[in-house]
Amino acid sequence: MSRQIQISLPSTGDDEWQATREPLTTGWLTQGPKVAQFEKNFGELHHVKHALATTSCTTGLHLILAAMGIGPGDEVIVPSFTWVATANVVLYCGATPVLVDVDRNTYNIDPADVARKLGPRTKAVIAVHLFGLCADMDALKAVLPAGMPVIEDAACASGATYKGASAGGLGLAAAFSFHPRKSITTGEGGMVTTNDDRLAEVASMLRNHGAAISEEQRHKGPRPYLLAEFNLLGFNYRMTDLQGAVGVVQLAKLTRFVAERDEWAAWYVRELAAVSWLRMPQRPAHGNHAWQAFVTYVDPDTAPMPRNEIMEYLQRKGISTRPGTHAVHLLGYYRDRLGMKADDLPGARDCDAHTMAIPLHNRMVAEDYRYVVEAIKEIA
Numbered sequence: 001m002s003r004q005i006q007i008s009l010p011s012t013g014d015d016e017w018q019a020t021r022e023p024l025t026t027g028w029l030t031q032g033p034k035v036a037q038f039e040k041n042f043g044e045l046h047h048v049k050h051a052l053a054t055t056s057c058t059t060g061l062h063l064i065l066a067a068m069g070i071g072p073g074d075e076v077i078v079p080s081f082t083w084v085a086t087a088n089v090v091l092y093c094g095a096t097p098v099l100v101d102v103d104r105n106t107y108n109i110d111p112a113d114v115a116r117k118l119g120p121r122t123k124a125v126i127a128v129h130l131f132g133l134c135a136d137m138d139a140l141k142a143v144l145p146a147g148m149p150v151i152e153d154a155a156c157a158s159g160a161t162y163k164g165a166s167a168g169g170l171g172l173a174a175a176f177s178f179h180p181r182k183s184i185t186t187g188e189g190g191m192v193t194t195n196d197d198r199l200a201e202v203a204s205m206l207r208n209h210g211a212a213i214s215e216e217q218r219h220k221g222p223r224p225y226l227l228a229e230f231n232l233l234g235f236n237y238r239m240t241d242l243q244g245a246v247g248v249v250q251l252a253k254l255t256r257f258v259a260e261r262d263e264w265a266a267w268y269v270r271e272l273a274a275v276s277w278l279r280m281p282q283r284p285a286h287g288n289h290a291w292q293a294f295v296t297y298v299d300p301d302t303a304p305m306p307r308n309e310i311m312e313y314l315q316r317k318g319i320s321t322r323p324g325t326h327a328v329h330l331l332g333y334y335r336d337r338l339g340m341k342a343d344d345l346p347g348a349r350d351c352d353a354h355t356m357a358i359p360l361h362n363r364m365v366a367e368d369y370r371y372v373v374e375a376i377k378e379i380a
């Protein structure tokens with residue numbers, strides 16, 4: 001085995017290490033000035049009014065739904081081909097996730113199926129910008145009743161755009177992820193963005209146990225000896241300042257990371273064009289793909305072997321691959337809970353079975369990319 005190419009590697013190093021010195025030496029470790037800086041910079045880069053750092057995208061999505069007052073008896077529409085967390089957060093609120101199908105070409109939510117699944121209990125739709133490609137928000141909004149809130153699951157979409165606007169400001173609110181498999185990372189971490197003042201205010205309180213003022217205000221405010229008011233049932237979803245410090249440094253590299261990924265994605269598309277059984281991911285006409293992952297589709301009718309055997313073959317060559325993600329309606333918990341059949345959502349079923357992410361990240365060098373392409377061409 002001549003090389004080992006990971007599916008993903010975080011691009012962190014000495015800069016990030018140095019950034020943690022300040023919080024570690026000043027002693028301000030939980031949400032404080034570094035998180036505030038990270039939020040400000042993130043909001044500016046994504047052109048949104050409010051950015052609230054959280055412990056993950058999952059907790060960010062939960063915060064949004066909780067701040068909207070989603071609860072028992074409510075339904076929230078979620079695409080089935082997504083990370084399980086997108087559906088889980090609906091259940092955390094006591095509401096019901098209504099799973100809908102996805103488009104096999106974009107891997108994103110299918111507006112036609114959304115139109116079929118809308119009902120009197122529908123309170124919101126979560127549009128996932130899967131793998132960094134923004135969902136077609138205009139096509140989605142066109143099938144929704146006026147005023148129906150759309151929430152962006154932008155876990156993979158830091159730096160993505162849609163028709164000139166940034167991910168994070170395309171719906172009522174959005175949540176991003178900084179898990180190490182994302183383009184920029186804080187270890188674990190997330191960011192809620194919104195242009196809605198009231199939602200931001202409630203989400204901010206819910207993030208901090210329901211406290212009516214932040215810890216920072218409490219310490220710097222005029223009467224620091226008083227505890228806050230607690231009028232809401234909140235959570236502790238605060239990001240640490242260690243993570244905030246890392247986030248500031250990572251965010252400053254995001255534009256370069258995405259541009260570099262975009263160049264290599266275009267290169268893969270060109271170099272693999274001759275491999276007829278492997279469909280390339282769509283490069284959007286409507287904006288920038290953020291390329292959290294480069295997810296191909298193995299054509300089951302023409303591929304020389306089934307997808308999983310191709311993945312095994314590449315693994316033997318030292319190349320890591322992964323299925324794009326899973327279809328939530330096929331996962332044990334959801335199968336038991338919702339009683340859906342695989343064929344109920346055929347697009348999600350097929351994406352679950354046939355997608356294959358190949359390595360694309362900012363620690364790969366040209367030889368790595370060439371090696372991946374050669375290995376795939378050998379299969380052809």
Ligand SMILES: Cc1ncc(COP(=O)(O)O)c(C=O)c1O
Binds near residue numbers: 128177
């Ligand atoms: C589409 C999607 N939503 C939500 C999440 C959850 O993000 P986190 O791990 O930050 O909670 C992920 C993470 O993989 C994801 O890909």
